[in-house]
Amino acid sequence: MPSPFAEARMICASHTPLMDHVDADPLVDAEVRQHFARLAEQVAVFDPELIVEFAPDHFKGFFYDMMPPFTVGIRATAIGDYDIGVPGDRFDIPEELALDCVRNLYAADVDAALSYRAQLDHGFAQLLVLLTGSVGRYPVLPIHINCAGTPLPSFRQVRRLGDGVGRWLAGLNKRVLILGSGGLSHDPPIPTIATAPPPVAEMLIAGRNPPMEARRAREQANYETARKLARGEGHATPLNAAWDRSFMAQMAALDFDSITALAEGELTQLAGCGGHEVRNWVAAYAAMAALGPFTHQDIFYRDIPQWNAGMGIAAARRPSGHQA
Template sequence: MTSPSHRPDRAFVCLSHSPFMTLPDRSDTGYEYRAAVEEAKKFIGDFGPDVVVLLAPDHMNLLNRVRPPFTGIISGETLPEFGIPRLELNVHPVAKDLFQDLVTRDVDLAVGEGVDVDHGLGLTLTQLFDDPGLVPLVPVVVNAIGFPLFPVARARRVGEHIGGALRAYDGKVMFVGTGGLSHNPPFPEPAPGARRFTPEERAQSLSGALDYVDPAWDRALLAGMADGDAGCFSRLTQADIDARGGGANEVRTWAAAWAAAGSPAATFTSYEVVEPWITGMGVAFGTHARSPRG
């Protein structure tokens, strides 16, 4: 690692995802969101990251039995689901140094080796990159669905630690947060002993899922990012999130990724409610230029 220079070498992309977008009977919609993803891909290509730190949720697969708040992935593959191919993650060597540094900064970080990561990470990886298996990746899985959930403000603090730990890395770093915004997927509420829904429980959950989608709440978060309001996520309470559905807990990935990049004002935001996907679909991105002191 060498000393940083003054240039725009940190950037972020935050975006919603929904596995429903991959289903044939729900694919012919979400055009505004899909166009925004194409803008994000162009932004990433123009930025040319040397490392992509991807913070993503898990849906009770990797974190089914043990649920640390943050898990750094040293090696693994994508879980083949929702049309996502099985891909070996191209984990960048800087990941090991980052994970060690985070532990010394008192971040309670677990690590995973030889693990499968589900669509929380895999879907966004294949959306944003034409050659997802070649992306120089630092994957971090965030517990945003299983008991116990940590405060959103902590996601921001951990993101700041991630950014700080990479401050001396002399290369372009892209921080990606994926999940959210308001939505209530067919999963049980976080609680000890929670289990997956039966088909009947799943159908009942889906029947009322749109009641949780709150465009005003989603747009307010995007406006906060456009204003560079670093506290727009950390001010959220769990009650705020619960009213917008269990999937809204995934905004923790947004909070961490944006904070890691220095919380710069988003230069692009887009938002669309896609009812067949039962989700408020948002996209935001921007860059940050470090000072000579980092």
């Protein structure tokens, strides 16, 4: 049984940097923002002593020159892509606590790298900005899961990571907020190294700190992909609302077997290359499950092609002590 600990909360949500750059249905836009605003109010009342965020990267801060399956940020700054967060802003990472997490993961036979100079893109920044106002409002432990640079860590590995983090959190006696950032179905224009021409392959290997013009060009390509998707044009895999809803139901039931059974290529066909970001939901739910019983709520789902996002939001809470 886990040790007694202070109250824990979890929020899993899709991120989409297109929210502030490509117009969606105004009613849908307003509904999404209202849900995040209400959650932000709840986070402020909860006043977490530590936020643990599982999130992906989009070849902005992690590259093929060294691509671990998991990386714990010991020190980190925001890239500020898509004007989300301020470039160079520091995440407020309690270093000794982060190192203690790494030691505990190693003791649990979970392989995770660590970084004293992590650069974190919108995959980390957007939820923190929406829920807290900035990347540095609360102490945060950022944990990167490789969801873009194939081959990807298996869902069994991801679940083991989440379980290890949850068991570590159980002994901290802190108010903890667990975030899972990413998914659901979407297919952004991220190239694959197997088919990329040499200049693009080099970007995937060592593309840190590109010129602003190159960064903006990538962002514009993402906007145009979404606009074409909304018009029924282009080559992006369509959003898959049925699969998204099924996945959310599986997570609510702690059914990890269904997602584990999907091969990497199968998931890409079903949910696009961005669908692999659901690994962050799996890690977050596994961490909550390691803490013991919790109450759960599916808050929102809508497929929003203008944002190239199967937009899902779910939350869970566990009061202090052992009883849910």
